[in-house]
Amino acid sequence: MVQQEVIGGPGGDARWHVRLDDGDVRVLPGAATRPDVVFHQDHATALAVARGELSAQSAFMIGKLQVRGDVNLLMAHHDLFDSVDDVFSTVRAATEY
DSSP states (O other): OEEEEEEEETTEEEEEEEEEETTEEEEEESOOSSOSEEEEEEHHHHHHHHHTSSOHHHHHHTTSEEEEEOHHHHHHTHHHHHHHHHHHHHHHHHOOO
């Protein structure tokens, strides 16, 4: 499981996680019980990445995005994470930043 943590948002901190299960990808609200990987960033960084103003890789390189856990898992399943991006395209299109 991969957990996303965004701190300092207008509604407080937010957490959700992505569960990978035999090719099935699910995005669920809240913290995962035992995440394999955790992404941690502040609200401003999350917005910049969502808007396409900053790539996740750049945010990581400048210390704005912290990653904990088994990073090799991300590499092994990068194709599944690409499909998650497709799921959120509708949400991004309807979101006012």
